[in-house]
Amino acid sequence: MIIDRLIEKIKETENPTVVGLDPRLSYIPAYITDKYFEKYGNTPKAAAKSMLKFNKKIIDSIYDIVPAVKPQIAMYERYGIDGLKAYAKTIEYAKQKGLVVIGDIKRSDIASTAEAYSDGHIGVVDINGQKYKGFDCDFITLNPYLGSDSITPFLKDCKAYDRGLFVLAKTSNPNSGELQDLVCGGRPIYEYVGALIEKWGEEYIGKYGYSSVGAVVGATHREQAARLRSIMPHTFFLVPGYGAQGGKAEDLAVCFKDGIGAVVNSSRGIIAAHMKDEYKTCYNDERFFAAAARQACIDMKNDLRRCI
Amino acid sequence: MIIDRLIEKIKETENPTVVGLDPRLSYIPAYITDKYFEKYGNTPKAAAKSMLKFNKKIIDSIYDIVPAVKPQIAMYERYGIDGLKAYAKTIEYAKQKGLVVIGDIKRSDIASTAEAYSDGHIGVVDINGQKYKGFDCDFITLNPYLGSDSITPFLKDCKAYDRGLFVLAKTSNPNSGELQDLVCGGRPIYEYVGALIEKWGEEYIGKYGYSSVGAVVGATHREQAARLRSIMPHTFFLVPGYGAQGGKAEDLAVCFKDGIGAVVNSSRGIIAAHMKDEYKTCYNDERFFAAAARQACIDMKNDLRRCI
Numbered sequence: 001m002i003i004d005r006l007i008e009k010i011k012e013t014e015n016p017t018v019v020g021l022d023p024r025l026s027y028i029p030a031y032i033t034d035k036y037f038e039k040y041g042n043t044p045k046a047a048a049k050s051m052l053k054f055n056k057k058i059i060d061s062i063y064d065i066v067p068a069v070k071p072q073i074a075m076y077e078r079y080g081i082d083g084l085k086a087y088a089k090t091i092e093y094a095k096q097k098g099l100v101v102i103g104d105i106k107r108s109d110i111a112s113t114a115e116a117y118s119d120g121h122i123g124v125v126d127i128n129g130q131k132y133k134g135f136d137c138d139f140i141t142l143n144p145y146l147g148s149d150s151i152t153p154f155l156k157d158c159k160a161y162d163r164g165l166f167v168l169a170k171t172s173n174p175n176s177g178e179l180q181d182l183v184c185g186g187r188p189i190y191e192y193v194g195a196l197i198e199k200w201g202e203e204y205i206g207k208y209g210y211s212s213v214g215a216v217v218g219a220t221h222r223e224q225a226a227r228l229r230s231i232m233p234h235t236f237f238l239v240p241g242y243g244a245q246g247g248k249a250e251d252l253a254v255c256f257k258d259g260i261g262a263v264v265n266s267s268r269g270i271i272a273a274h275m276k277d278e279y280k281t282c283y284n285d286e287r288f289f290a291a292a293a294r295q296a297c298i299d300m301k302n303d304l305r306r307c308i
Numbered sequence: 309m310i311i312d313r314l315i316e317k318i319k320e321t322e323n324p325t326v327v328g329l330d331p332r333l334s335y336i337p338a339y340i341t342d343k344y345f346e347k348y349g350n351t352p353k354a355a356a357k358s359m360l361k362f363n364k365k366i367i368d369s370i371y372d373i374v375p376a377v378k379p380q381i382a383m384y385e386r387y388g389i390d391g392l393k394a395y396a397k398t399i400e401y402a403k404q405k406g407l408v409v410i411g412d413i414k415r416s417d418i419a420s421t422a423e424a425y426s427d428g429h430i431g432v433v434d435i436n437g438q439k440y441k442g443f444d445c446d447f448i449t450l451n452p453y454l455g456s457d458s459i460t461p462f463l464k465d466c467k468a469y470d471r472g473l474f475v476l477a478k479t480s481n482p483n484s485g486e487l488q489d490l491v492c493g494g495r496p497i498y499e500y501v502g503a504l505i506e507k508w509g510e511e512y513i514g515k516y517g518y519s520s521v522g523a524v525v526g527a528t529h530r531e532q533a534a535r536l537r538s539i540m541p542h543t544f545f546l547v548p549g550y551g552a553q554g555g556k557a558e559d560l561a562v563c564f565k566d567g568i569g570a571v572v573n574s575s576r577g578i579i580a581a582h583m584k585d586e587y588k589t590c591y592n593d594e595r596f597f598a599a600a601a602r603q604a605c606i607d608m609k610n611d612l613r614r615c616i
Contacts, residue, residue, distance in 0.1 A: 022421070025435070042436040074417055074424035078433055080442040081393055088389060106416055108451055109382055110481040110553075113330070116382040125386055127333070128350040134388040143416050145453040145476060147483030168453060173418040175455030182500060184490040189497065192490060245418075 001206035002138050002164045003214070003236055006100050007260055009067030015301040016256075016308070018102060018238070019062055019293075020267025021071040021090055023051045027272040029286035032057075048082035051075075054289075055090045058271055059097055061290035062297050068100035068138075070238075070265055088135055095136070102238065103137035106168065108146050115153040123157035139164040141216060141238070144193050151200055155213070158204060164212035167200070169193045169228060172218030172241030181224075190224060191231060198232045208260065210236040217255060219247025219264065226254040229261070237262035242300070243269035253307040264304060270296045309514035310446050310472045311522070311544055314408045315568055317375030323609040324564075324616070326410060326546070327370055327601075328575025329398055330380040331359045335580040337594035340365075356390035359383075362597075363398045366579055367405055369598035370605050376408035376446075378546075378573055396443055403444070410546065411445035414476065416454050423461040431465035447472040449524060449546070452501050459508055463521070466512055472520035475508070477501045477536055480526030480549030489532075498532060499539060506540045516568065518544040525563060527555025527572065534562040537569070545570035550608070551577030561615040572612060578604045 010016050025033065025047055033050045040046035059069065071094075076087035094101050107117045119125050120134035142154060144167050154165055170180055170190040180190040194215060201211030211234045217225050219241035229237070237255045241247035243266045255262035273279045273296035274289035283292040318324050333341065333355055341358040348354035367377065379402075384395035402409050415425045427433050428442035450462060452475050462473055478488055478498040488498040502523060509519030519542045525533050527549035537545070545563045549555035551574045563570035581587045581604035582597035591600040 037436065042438040044433065044435065044440055047433070047435050072417075072421055072424075074415070074421045074428070078424040078428040078442065080428060080440075081389060081396060083428070084392055085389055106451075107382070108414055108416070109380075110479065110548075113380055113382045116380075116386040120382070120386040120388060120391070125352065125355070127352065127355050128345065130350040132352055132388075134386065143414075143451050143453050145451050145487060146479050146481055147486035147488070149481050149483040171418065171454050173454055173457050175457040178455035178504070179453060179497065179500060180455070182490075182492040182497065184492045184497075189487065189490065189492075192487065196486070240418075 001204070001212055002162050003204070003210050003212040004206040004208060006067060006236070006263065007208045007210065009100055010260065010263065013065055013067050014305070015066055015297070016263050016304060017066050017297055017300050018068045018070045018263045018265040019058070019066055019270050019297065020265050021055050021058065021069050021271065022075045022267040023054050023271060024075065025050065027275065028054045029289055031287060044079040044082040048076070048079050048086040051083070052086040052089050056093055057290045058293050059094050059099070061294045063097040063099055065294065065301070066099070066297050068102055068263060069094045070102040070104050072104040072267070091135055091137060100138045102139040102141065102166065103135060104141050106141050106143050108143035108150055110146065111149045111153055114150050118154045118157045122154065122163040123161055137163070139166055141166045141168065143168050144196065148196065148200070155200060158212055164214065166214040166216050166238040167193070167197045169197060169215040170217050170221055170224050172220045172245050172247065176218065191227065194228045194232050198235050201235055205234050210234055210261070214238055216240065219252040220245060222251040222254060225252065229254055229257065239264045242266050249303045249307040256308040259308055266300055269300065309512070309520055310408070310470050311512070311518050311520040312514040312516060314375060314544070314571070315516045315518065317408060318568065318571065321373055321375050322613070323374055323605070324571050324612060325374050325605055325608050326376045326378045326571045326573040327366070327374055327578050327605065328378045328380060328573045329363050329366065329579065330383045330575040331362050331579060332383065333358065335583065336362045337597055339595060352387040352390040356384070356387050356394040359391070360394040360397050364401055365598045366601050367402055367407070369602045371405040371407055373602065373609070374407070374605050376410055376571060377402045378410040378412050380412040380575070399443060399445060408446045410447040410449065410474065411443060412449050414449050414451050416451035416458055418454065419457045419461055422458050426462045426465045430462065430471040431469055445471070447474055449474045449476065451476050452504065456504065456508070463508060466520055472522065474522040474524050474546040475501070475505045477505060477523040478525050478529055478532050480528045480553050480555065484526065499535065502536045502540050506543050509543055513542050518542055518569065522546055524548065527560040528553060530559040530562060533560065537562055537565065547572045550574050557611045557615040564616040567616055574608055577608065
């Protein structure tokens with residue numbers, strides 16, 4: 001089961017870090033972008049080719065020390081079709097390198113539409129009997145606002161193609177509480193969602209006691225995360241918000257149980273490490289950006305292991 | 309303002325109908341698909357080309373009698389990059405024909421990511437000073453689960469590029485109540501969301517008293533819709549769920565005020581009219597699918613106008 005594979009890779013690397021592949025042009029060294037801008041002009045195609053090259057170099061540098069990557073599709077959708085090609089190729093490359101890939105797509109719609117998303121991102125399309133995989137992620141993220149029938153179509157593909165989900169429970173952004181913390185009958189909304197996710201995942205529990213249907217639980221809310229950990233014993237957590245968004249290892253330790261139970265995402269903190277003062281000194285040439293990213297993964301691993 | 313343009317087109321056509329361009333291969337006549345399957349094999353490319361051709365013929369047949377179309381991006385994402393090319397070209401073609409285009413994308417993410425989505429769907433990307441439009445919709449749909457800071461980046465682009473939003477308040481699917489109807493402090497969640505949408509739209513109110521920041525309110529929930537209409541006096545409604553999903557004109561009449569205030573979507577009911585018994589008799593050749601769609605738009609207009 002895909003959740004077992006993720007857990008085994010975390011054990012092998014001793015690192016519950018997910019690298020968020022959310023490139024921005026401003027992160028990408030000029031020696032990469034210049035070549036493409038020269039060849040294709042100041043175009044979305046050149047931007048997308050630069051992003052893909054940047055991602056590949058990051059992946060080459062970190063694939064043996066982290067279990068997974070999480071490309072954020074918005075960063076690619078920003079550049080339209082060209083950007084989405086870079087998204088697809090990034091996923092393909094990361095999988096070739098043995099990484100688990102979490103497509104951060106946060107999709108959500110009514111059942112007949114959810115089926116189409118599921119076909120495209122974790123399932124297959126059948127065209128006159130010939131089957132094609134689309135973006136072909138191991139896991140994707142989903143938004144729960146529409147309720148169970150918006151999730152069910154994805155569950156079917158989880159079963160058929162051994163895929164997994166991370167459904168938003170409590171997000172890491174400053175205004176996440178506006179709806180998610182509203183209290184209904186003594187329970188906040190994110191707990192209702194947590195209970196639903198635990199239920200959606202019942203039939204997808206692997207050999208380590210965790211389900212392939214996981215939850216997104218922000219690192220910026222320690223008490224809520226602790227509460228969710230206790231009411232969702234079989235749910236693996238994808239934890240965003242570490243580093244750039246202010247989440248600390250001490251706070252997110254509550255997401256773990258016996259050293260497993262969660263993966264922690266960092267995007268900017270790793271892929272843009274070469275722009276941070278603490279790495280600039282050692283990696284004093286932009287050509288070392290991938291080495292800086294590797295060092296940032298190791299530092300993050302040590303920071304997390306100190307607490308969990 | 310874009311909401312004024314939508315309202316004026318509704319007045320001109322006397323038709324508050326939005327045609328949902330959500331094609332499935334099973335809707336598309338063989339005389340269209342055969343050509344592409346022959347040329348490109350049973351591939352996503354052939355599927356996508358068929359969808360685009362089908363959409364163009366539907367658009368040609370209805371552009372003078374409806375104000376807007378709403379392509380559902382999932383139906384295109386299902387076919388990967390090829391499908392998304394058909395999505396982009398469908399939008400372009402519909403705009404050329406003077407239709408208002410609502411991109412049904414239901415995106416949602418934290419602020420820095422929401423910016424990227426906004427750039428790609430209603431804004432522009434700046435590449436070394438050169439600006440490019442992405443999918444270039446007039447309106448897009450959004451999911452509110454993450455709260456205000458997930459919406460703000462889109463509002464900036466609404467102002468800069470005269471675009472609009474429809475944010476999910478109460479959806480049309482059977483399980484929509486699971487979270488949306490939970491009652492907190494005497495008010496259901498969808499009303500909290502409704503109040504937020506009304507607030508988000510404050511600075512975008514046009515000459516007819518409605519904001520370019522609208523709400524999605526399902527046709528399948530009459531009382532909830534009535535309540536939302538009363539607490540959201542400046543919010544225009546996008547109403548899904550009419551027809552195939554069971555929503556009736558009588559029920560959704562409450563979304564209107566003095567004959568305006570909402571647009572009602574129908575997808576299957578129009579674009580697959582040629583497959584329904586009531587149209588099969590008159591349009592007894594699949595080549596008449598676009599004419600059947602036109603008749604379905606007229607019938608829907610009459611049905612709606614009977615009640616509003």
